[in-house]
Amino acid sequence: MQEFIAVIPARYGSSRLPAKPLADIAGRPMVARVWDQACQSAASRVVVATDDERIRDVVAELGAEVLLTSPDHPTGTDRLAEVAARLELADDAVLVNVQGDEPLLPPALINQVAERLMQDEGASVATLAEPITDVETLFNPNVVKVVRAASGRALTFSRAPIPWDREGFREKPALLETDAWLRHIGLYAYRASFLRAYSEWAPAALEQLEQLEQLRALYYGHEIQVALAETAPPAGVDTMEDLERVRRHFVQDPSAT
Secondary structure, X not given: OOOOEEEEEEOOOOOOOOOHHHOEEOOEEHHHHHHHHHHOOOOOEEEEEEOOHHHHHHHHHHOOEEEEOOOOOOOHHHHHHHHHHHOOOOOOOEEEEOOOOOOOOOHHHHHHHHHHHHHXXXXXXXXXXXXXXXXXXXXXXXXXXXXXXXXOEEEEEXXXXXXXXXXXXXXXXXXXXXXXXXXXXXXXXXXXXXXXXXXXXXXXXXXXXHOOOHHHHHHOOOOEEEEEOOOOOXXXXXXXXXXXXXXXXXXXXXXXX
């Protein structure tokens, strides 16, 4: 497999969980746990990109590569664009955005999304999805849905329940025997050339309505390859309840530390 770089954006600010990257998980800050997972992938390089000197100092003590990036980036993709520019990466370089709040992310998924992008030369981005198996998830606006073509490329993303079963949803919604409904998993691989272009585009109306930045790529004519995840990823950390769940995982599985 072609070499790729794993980049971990780590923002200090969080409305629901302030200083989230530095939250302790079994004796190590969360950002270190995410770095541990990324280092177990096939990435040739793992870089933490943060907007805060406190996170930078903690990550530097780990011996990890870290970049102090602008605090003004509106999205994580914009932060990755700065990383690609500062590292002076070639246009065909592949970067995987490893979310800084997913300390249980399987390294195999990092490899899978990178490899999927490398396999589709016409795509600018690759991401993952998994089947939706219950109506509650399908109709949950916090769960992003994706519809893809026969090629695996994304047709669109939405918080709405897409595709809409015109007959089946007329009365009492129920899932049918189909693989049409997919939940988007927010793990991305990008080409460096795409990141440079993305940072110069104005936000798209669809993106702003749905609050889904991947719609900007589709709006400007770029292809997103969507693969079915090899394994289901554990949920990330958004709240204190999530943090406690992850802490329990490390207590129950000492080998994870």
